[in-house]
Amino acid sequence: MATVLIVEDNDHLNNAYKIILEKSGHKAVTAFDGDEGLQQAAKTKPAVILLDLLMPNKTGLEFLEEYDAAKHPETRIIVLTNLGEEKQVKAAMALGAHRYILKAHASPQQLATIVNHIVKKEIEP
């Protein structure tokens, strides 16, 4: 079991991810914008962060800049967004994201599988 921080401004999706992750046995912590996400990350020190990009207060990229993944080597960040432009992918990866997944392409099962693999540090699907 691991602590997974969900940073997603859409209430329904945030809730769906929380259900999926808890069912997989993880402790899900939620935040609804970039600022709150940073606070929760500092507070809970999650193993995995599911990070949306298009959010109020601070965007996902701003979150990444401020969070500074290099200082948190034990935390894996999965960008989970519906922005699929290459420049966004590159920017996120350059700021320390571990995976970049389009929300629309990930079913609940796939999402759970990916997180589980990351937590277990297994080869990811």
Next chain:
Amino acid sequence: MTKKTTSSPKPQSTTRRSIAGSQESKRNNRHAPVGFFPQDDGYCVIELLFDAEQKPVNYRFLEVNQKFKQKTGLKNPVGKTVLELVPDIEKRWFEAYGEVALTGKPAHFEDSSEVMGRWFHVYASRFGGSESRKVALLFTDISEHTAAQRALRESEQHLRATFNQVAVGIAHMSLDGKWTRVNQKFCDIVGYSSKEILSQRFQDITHPDDFAASVRAANDIRDGQAASRSLEKRYIRKDGRVVWVSVTIAPSLGRTGRIKHFITVIEDITSRKQDAESLGYRSALLEAQNEATPEGILIVDAKGKILSYNRRFVRLWGIPKELLKAKDDNAALAFAMTKLHHPKKFLTRFNYLYKHPKEVSHEELILKDGRIFERYGAPVRKSGDELYGWAWFFQDITVRKQAETALRKSEERFRHLADSMPQMVWTADPDGRLDYYNRQWYEFTGFHKGETSQSWRLILHPDDADICLEAWQESVQTGQPYQMEYRFKDRHKPGTYRWFLGKALPVRDQSGQIVKWFGTCTDIDDIRRMLDRKHELEEMAADLREQHEQLLALSDAKDEFITLASHQLRTPATGVKQFVGMLLEGYEGKLTKGQRGMLEIAYESNERQLKIIDDLLKVAHVDAGRVRLSKSPCDFGKLLTDVIREQQSAFQKRHQKVVVHKPARVVKAEADPRMIRMVLENLIDNASKYSPEGKTITVDLSRKAGHAIIAISDQGVGIYKKDRDKLFQKFSRIDNPLSTTVSGTGLGLYWGKKIIDLHGGTISVTSKIRQGTTFTISL
């Protein structure tokens, strides 16, 4: 008193009369009888006659002596009145004698006789008592004395006039050098008034350099060594100027023979001195010119006798001195002829000139040693027409001729060069007058060849003429280079003009003086038009850049829109996908068969929507040229294996079999693996979807001619030939028995072909109806 023309002595001038009162007259008041007086004097006694008012009006002769008669010319005057003898006698005589008679005071005076032309001294004295009206008169002839005095006076007047009016200065100088008397001319010479000069000594005005000589001259006279001395010396005038004078000094002797003073006669010779100096100067100047001139000069008289020559003449010809000393023109001529290249021609010309003395000649002589002389000859005449001789001038012009030859050759080269230049070339003199045009000028303008006086206005465009010509004038005046663009009439195309670039540079000599202007007219019409076109194109390019910027901005805006639109479109579908997916995965408990069926339909519908969104976005990107390939060595065998494994569940679902043929050797090529992967996913998915259940899908990987070849074949319904061209078009759907049941956006093949094209590869299709279709990619 018979002779009327004779008159008694009568006074001539009151100034010479002394009627009474003087001591002398008292001393001479005599009362003597007639015989008492000297026989040389005339004597008479008269009786005054008075009128009623006691005014004397006449007198009567009572007694006369012989001398009186002789001196007066009156014959038998006794007893007669003077009016009887001399009716027009002046009444003042009555008054003079009447006063003596009435007062008794004697009188004496001098007067003259007009008839006799003699002067008399008259003594008048009352004769008898106070009542007597008689007066005794004594006449002394003083004519000679009076004449001597008058002559002396006149002589003095003449001397004074001469002294003052002569053209030379005359001055008396005391033995100690003081001026004692000067005339006006002397004052004029030295510039002082007579009053000023009389207060000075000769030393004061004598030039210091002449002082000693002046003193010596005076001493010689004083010491009796000379009767007079003359010298030329200088005085310093009052105004400071120096005046040259010729001075003659002579002594003025007294009765004892001693020198009273010096008499000096001074003549102003400044002008003469200046003339003399000027003549000397001119002679020296002429001599200097004669010797300084680069010309050899020979002067001969009318008979050919050598009169003079200068050193340059001797050096030029190398004539021996003894030959010239003989002053024989013929000998000199003979010598000169030995030096000449064409002596006979020279001699012929020489003889001709001597026979035609009025001609002035100018010729060039070529010497055997290669030198060239310029000879100029002119007759020398006296004031009339008489021939005095000949003047011959010779100048060595070899260097000049060589320079002229070099210059001529240089000009020829210049003209040849100018004619071979594409530009029109011209030259002008320092005043701006054009004196040469090259061949191109005449060809273009059509002006008569060789003409240089045509006005440019004839061919200049009216709008350019004034500014062009004014600029040229300014350059000529200031010496600044000339540059201007103007249009010339194109005679080959009437009514049209061509643009020219006109340039001109001044050519200066070593002293910086402009000796020539060198100008060109370069045809820049094509360049000018190209520049105009270039300018237009630049403006168009600027417009296009602006439009491009606008398009980029629009494109960015569109990209931004697509990005946001895709996000906004995906987000709701994502919610559906997650929650329906959770239901299907049993998050809310077990589903009935009916519930599951419905939810699966909902899920698949949502998936199709997401697929459409993805395909639309991909097509939008590729159409906008926004796809950037990230190429790397791509292992196509591994790529195909991954794609087939990912889709394995779909094949199983349809009971389809996938067969892969690939060579043992790895097939690699430079490609964007992510993009190629998506293309292969689409093709394999299509092969599965359009093949009936239980069929086999074959994937062949090979290498051919350096290209990776991937062929994906199905066992589907096949595609009619007429439809094959539509396959790679946007939104194309081919009608076949499976089209209605198979979901598709009609964008996959369109996008796939674009991606293969971007890789520089090809994608093609072969098909057989009811047998199957093969898509082949070559990379």
